[in-house]
Amino acid sequence: MVIPTVPLPSTAAAAATTVAPVLPNSCARMIPGNELDTALGARLSSTVDVVLGQAQADIGRTGRITCRYGTPVGGAFPVEISLTSYASAGEADDRVGATVAAAERQGLGSRQVTVGEAQGLYVPYPSGGTVVAAAGIYTVAVTLGPGSVPDAGPARAASTAAMVLAKAGR
Helix, strand or coil: CCCCCCCCCCCCCCCCCCCCCCCCCCHHHHCCHHHHHHHHCCCCCCCEEEEEECCEHHHCEEEEEEEEECCCECCECCEEEEEEEECCHHHHHHHHHHHHHHHHHCCCCCEEEEECCEEEEEEEECCEEEEEEEECCEEEEEEECCCCCCCCHHHHHHHHHHHHHHHHCC
16 A cells, blocks of 8 residues: 655745835924924924935835925025935945945045944035935935034934934834
């Protein structure tokens, strides 16, 4: 008599799947207006423009949300905040490095700033100083146009960037 055999289920672990991070779908979810105004020391959140960026595989970007605040002056918003997600932490770090390298090629330089638990860089662009930082798979960029906020622009940009990363879960 032949006894049929049934293969046992595999004990090998299933291949890990990568789930794209969920970015906020609105500026209010990225950073509520009252928190932004407090962080900046100025009321700018009443006028908001949002741009949702698409994935960009060649740089590992899985998504982006950019929020621009205040009344545009000469085509530029006084405050712009971008939160971007990447497929890996290495790709996020690479993008910060590429941003700073491009600024340095323009002769702008940069200096380190603390962004919550992360280290970031402040780049003094003529159109507005920008703090960029990476934490895990996220990058954040906060640009403050000239005269858009009271004193201590780099410190305010860094603390705002830290708030955005904290809300993203980093």
